[in-house]
Amino acid sequence: MWGTMWDFCSRALDTAKLRGATYADVRVMHQHQRILTTKNRRVGTLGQSESLGIGIRVVANGAWGFASTDNLTRDGVATCAIQAVAIARASALAKKESVQLAPEATYIDSWQGPCLKDPFEIPVETQLGLLLAVDEEMSKVKGVTLTETDMQFRKVDSWFASSAGSRIHQRKFVSGCGIVAMSFQGDAIQKRSYPNSFGGQHILGGYELIEAMELRNHAPRVAEESVALHSAAQCPETTGTIILGGSQLGLQIHESVGHPIELDRVLGQEANFAGTSFLTLDKLHNLQYASPIVNVVADARSEHGPGLGTFAYDDEGVPAQCIDVIKNGEFHGYLSSRETAHIVGLTRSGGTMRTEGWNRLPMIRMTNVSILPGQWTLDNLIADTDNAILMDTNRSWSIDDRRYQFQFSTEVAWEIKGGKRTRMLKNPSYSGITTDFWNSCDAICGADEWVLWGTPNCGKGQPMQVMGTGHGASPARFRNVQIGKAFAKQ
Amino acid sequence: MSTQKRAGAPSLRRERDLRKIAASVLRLAKANGIRETEVQIDENIDGLTRFANNTIHQHVAEHGLVVSIRTVMDGRTARVTTSCIDEDALRNAVQSAASLAAQQPKDPHLLPLPGKQKYPAVRRFHAATAMLAPEDRARAVKNACQLADNRGQVAAGIFSSGQSQCVLVNSHGLTAAHRQTHATFSITMQQGSAASWAKGNAGDYRRFATAALAQTASEKASRAQDPVELEPGRYTVILEPAAVLDLVGFLFYDFAATAVADKRSCFSDRVGKELLGRNIHIADDVYHSDQLGSPFDGEGVPKHRVQLVERGVVKNLVYSRQSAKQAKTRPTGHGFALPNEYGEAPMNLVVGGGDVPIDKMIASTPRGLLVTRLWYIREVDPYEKVMTGMTRDGLFLVENGKVTRAAKNFRFNQSVLEMLRNVECLGPARRAAGEESFEMVVPPMKVKAFHFSEVTKF
Numbered sequence: 052m053w054g055t056m057w058d059f060c061s062r063a064l065d066t067a068k069l070r071g072a073t074y075a076d077v078r079v080m081h082q083h084q085r086i087l088t089t090k091n092r093r094v095g096t097l098g099q100s101e102s103l104g105i106g107i108r109v110v111a112n113g114a115w116g117f118a119s120t121d122n123l124t125r126d127g128v129a130t131c132a133i134q135a136v137a138i139a140r141a142s143a144l145a146k147k148e149s150v151q152l153a154p155e156a157t158y159i160d161s162w163q164g165p166c167l168k169d170p171f172e173i174p175v176e177t178q179l180g181l182l183l184a185v186d187e188e189m190s191k192v193k194g195v196t197l198t199e200t201d202m203q204f205r206k207v208d209s210w211f212a213s214s215a216g217s218r219i220h221q222r223k224f225v226s227g228c229g230i231v232a233m234s235f236q237g238d239a240i241q242k243r244s245y246p247n248s249f250g251g252q253h254i255l256g257g258y259e260l261i262e263a264m265e266l267r268n269h270a271p272r273v274a275e276e277s278v279a280l281h282s283a284a285q286c287p288e289t290t291g292t293i294i295l296g297g298s299q300l301g302l303q304i305h306e307s308v309g310h311p312i313e314l315d316r317v318l319g320q321e322a323n324f325a326g327t328s329f330l331t332l333d334k335l336h337n338l339q340y341a342s343p344i345v346n347v348v349a350d351a352r353s354e355h356g357p358g359l360g361t362f363a364y365d366d367e368g369v370p371a372q373c374i375d376v377i378k379n380g381e382f383h384g385y386l387s388s389r390e391t392a393h394i395v396g397l398t399r400s401g402g403t404m405r406t407e408g409w410n411r412l413p414m415i416r417m418t419n420v421s422i423l424p425g426q427w428t429l430d431n432l433i434a435d436t437d438n439a440i441l442m443d444t445n446r447s448w449s450i451d452d453r454r455y456q457f458q459f460s461t462e463v464a465w466e467i468k469g470g471k472r473t474r475m476l477k478n479p480s481y482s483g484i485t486t487d488f489w490n491s492c493d494a495i496c497g498a499d500e501w502v503l504w505g506t507p508n509c510g511k512g513q514p515m516q517v518m519g520t521g522h523g524a525s526p527a528r529f530r531n532v533q534i535g536k537a538f539a540k541q
Numbered sequence: 542m543s544t545q546k547r548a549g550a551p552s553l554r555r556e557r558d559l560r561k562i563a564a565s566v567l568r569l570a571k572a573n574g575i576r577e578t579e580v581q582i583d584e585n586i587d588g589l590t591r592f593a594n595n596t597i598h599q600h601v602a603e604h605g606l607v608v609s610i611r612t613v614m615d616g617r618t619a620r621v622t623t624s625c626i627d628e629d630a631l632r633n634a635v636q637s638a639a640s641l642a643a644q645q646p647k648d649p650h651l652l653p654l655p656g657k658q659k660y661p662a663v664r665r666f667h668a669a670t671a672m673l674a675p676e677d678r679a680r681a682v683k684n685a686c687q688l689a690d691n692r693g694q695v696a697a698g699i700f701s702s703g704q705s706q707c708v709l710v711n712s713h714g715l716t717a718a719h720r721q722t723h724a725t726f727s728i729t730m731q732q733g734s735a736a737s738w739a740k741g742n743a744g745d746y747r748r749f750a751t752a753a754l755a756q757t758a759s760e761k762a763s764r765a766q767d768p769v770e771l772e773p774g775r776y777t778v779i780l781e782p783a784a785v786l787d788l789v790g791f792l793f794y795d796f797a798a799t800a801v802a803d804k805r806s807c808f809s810d811r812v813g814k815e816l817l818g819r820n821i822h823i824a825d826d827v828y829h830s831d832q833l834g835s836p837f838d839g840e841g842v843p844k845h846r847v848q849l850v851e852r853g854v855v856k857n858l859v860y861s862r863q864s865a866k867q868a869k870t871r872p873t874g875h876g877f878a879l880p881n882e883y884g885e886a887p888m889n890l891v892v893g894g895g896d897v898p899i900d901k902m903i904a905s906t907p908r909g910l911l912v913t914r915l916w917y918i919r920e921v922d923p924y925e926k927v928m929t930g931m932t933r934d935g936l937f938l939v940e941n942g943k944v945t946r947a948a949k950n951f952r953f954n955q956s957v958l959e960m961l962r963n964v965e966c967l968g969p970a971r972r973a974a975g976e977e978s979f980e981m982v983v984p985p986m987k988v989k990a991f992h993f994s995e996v997t998k999f
Contacts, residue, residue, distance in 0.1 A: 102624045114597065134550075453998075
């Protein structure tokens with residue numbers, strides 16, 4: 052009987068092989084999404100979506116072709132496979148070398164990510180009720196001019212099959228939530244967010260995330276701080292010590308470690324859009340990327356935690372792995388694929404090929420790129436710091452197309468004087484050169500303050516793909532950093 | 542480039558087939574006791590040929606159709622979207638939309654669905670572009686790669702083409718339909734550690750020449766060698782259209798009446814005031830011949846041309862039906878599909894140009910910088926509209942009226958409002974494509990005292 056997901060896969064693989072493909076892999080993906088938002092005590096967005104389709108990737112005449120469709124009839128799938136092979140033959144018109152893939156075993160497996168409470172089983176009324184209550188709490192604070200809250204849930208089933216014989220089913224739930232208060236006074240707009248900015252915190256998991264975030268308890272503080280920022284002192288323009296909160300350090304890792312280690316960027320495959328990388332191949336095992344206390348891994352395995360980069364197999368059917376990226380400060384490894392692994396002397400892909408959906412080609416993406424925890428507590432770190440600025444919660448981020456020069460600003464900062472957190476500062480920012488910055492790291496907080504942050508909005512590729520990545524981080528201290536350029540009076 | 546219809550190549554469904562699906566949804570909704578229902582059906586067929594290192598490394602095609610259903614019941618609304626279009630799936634989607642809507646508090650401000658509307662005719666479907674095949678794109682890419690090979694350069698980029706259609710109907714008799722084609726060619730040429738870039742985008746691929754774009758990028762890459770490191774500071778800049786687009790484009794949501802009411806627009810408390818230079822005129826005009834897009838908004842309201850800025854003064858905003866009612870004015874046809882918290886935005890900006898071509902801007906500049914494109918632009922200060930970002934793929938020093946050499950890329954921290962007060966002259970406006978904002982019609986600009994705060998290593 053026609054109609055199971057494996058039927059779609061088999062039909063695609065059989066047709067592709069019949070048409071001359073020397074390799075083919077197929078992803079059938081079924082995604083459900085629910086989005087709820089509120090603004091100023093009213094419902095904003097309330098919607099659900101469902102998407103089901105197939106993406107077929109083939110090698111023919113030594114070149115790649117990819118086609119996708121949501122027409123899952125026998126003819127629809129076969130036509131799509133034929134189209135993929137025809138596209139591969141067209142690619143061969145401008146081919147330099149034939150595609151070579153690193154060897155990989157075949158797998159028959161099924162995996163489900165963590166989820167204690169299926170968010171789609173929780174009534175929308177309950178979810179909206181919480182968001183509206185939190186919104187109401189923030190709105191009570193005098194001086195707040197805009198309040199927003201959101202929850203997002205996704206359930207993704209994927210069926211991967213390859214002409215080599217793999218058959219892998221994976222199911223994962225992704226949940227996220229966040230709240231924002233904004234305050235407009237005079238000639239300035241200030242804002243505070245919780246648990247993070249730009250959509251909040253996101254993990255691989257269910258409604259348990261929402262409950263753990265205790266949004267309602269944080270709402271008054273978030274609102275009060277957005278107003279208090281107007282009367283805070285301006286963050287100075289200076290060179291000095293900064294302590295970054297965990298979520299900001301997570302984004303710093305994303306931009307200045309996670310992207311530069313993507314091997315497709317290094318090899319020039321993203322030169323037209325996302326950019327290249329300063330981490331040219333000669334720098335592998337030959338660059339003091341960071342100070343010796345810094346260790347960074349790219350870990351997609353479940354034992355790293357429920358991050359947005361956690362899975363059992365990547366979208367090429369390669370099992371999840373843990374890659375040492377920075378070991379005792381030295382640059383140690385790239386993110387790779389079956390096609391690129393041999394270029395850096397690997398016998399096997401690092402398992403980092405991921406796709407946004409059935410209609411997109413898998414590409415090298417970050418998994419969970421995390422800094423390993425150190426020994427400090429934040430209280431001890433502050434007590435150990437004579438003069439510094441503690442910056443928290445990202446407000447803007449930008450980095451050049453080779454991932455050297457960056458500038459970040461955060462929503463809020465506090466002055467550290469004589470080992471104590473003192474006054475609030477507004478409009479904080481810092482900037483620098485990636486390797487200089489990481490080599491100035493002299494303290495990292497420990498496992499108790501280490502959080503696996505989710506970045507749900509990483510854009511890359513043409514056509515654009517938006518991917519979720521994970522970044523474990525705890526607060527850390529950096530010396531001799533350029534502070535305050537973004538808001539400096541010129 | 543010649544094209545012919547390929548056997549087996551996908552094509553868009555007939556409009557009447559989409560209307561039939563929409564009619565099925567309305568019937569199912571009525572059978573479920575739902576009085577007001579809106580159905581939007583979007584279909585797209587896209588292909589993209591991607592190249593790097595002088596070879597095609599990714600080559601993709603997609604065909605998709607989604608049905609989006611909004612129910613309105615007693616002051617409550619919700620939306621459910623699905624790619625599954627059999628009767629059972631559509632029935633489930635209708636019932637889910639009704640169920641979602643019922644689980645929220647009543648919104649006394651929610652408007653009933655609009656009735657039947659009239660739209661100006663907009664023809665944006667070009668058969669030659671719809672028929673562009675993977676082989677056609679691959680041949681153009683091969684020519685660009687050969688140019689790079691011949692010059693010892695490395696090419697990377699895309700050549701994409703596609704077609705799409707949208708049908709929007711509601712249970713109050715509104716029916717709207719639009720179809721269009723699109724094509725983009727973008728190329729980066731690298732020579733050693735230097736690079737430059739060119740990009741074309743249009744509804745009809747014959748509006749740009751892929752070979753000419755490749756030639757431009759190649760010539761600029763060869764001039765971008767050995768960049769000099771300059772001190773950060775304020776410089777006169779000549780911004781090519783892509784650079785103007787990617788900065789000015791960030792203003793688009795500030796023109797939304799909802800953003801102003803929410804006090805998150807840089808125009809909050811500033812509408813009617815002289816905020817920009819008197820040589821700055823900005824409109825939203827979907828009917829401009831260089832624009833793409835449908836003549837209706839997310840609720841099916843006809844789009845109107847709106848003069849947003851006149852002689853540096855913000856004169857008008859854009860309105861959805863809801864924000865228009867609150868402001869006691871007429872909707873301009875810029876609303877997003879409901880429900881949403883953002884309201885509306887102008888998506889077809891046209892920045893008025895002048896008559897000074899870029900070469901004359903250069904000739905009149907004692908010392909300045911010619912900027913090809915900008916990169917990774919983010920908002921630093923929302924009210925002063927300070928944006929940060931980098932120059933990329935071709936920053937050139939201008940001395941005594943001539944381009945003398947390349948310069949290392951700068952980081953900027955620049956208020957867009959201040960920049961638009963400092964425009965010394967403008968060139969002819971044209972459709973421009975960047976990577977940070979959606980395509981729009983903008984001129985090149987010569988701007989004084991543009992603020993570069995730091996320099997990078999290349």
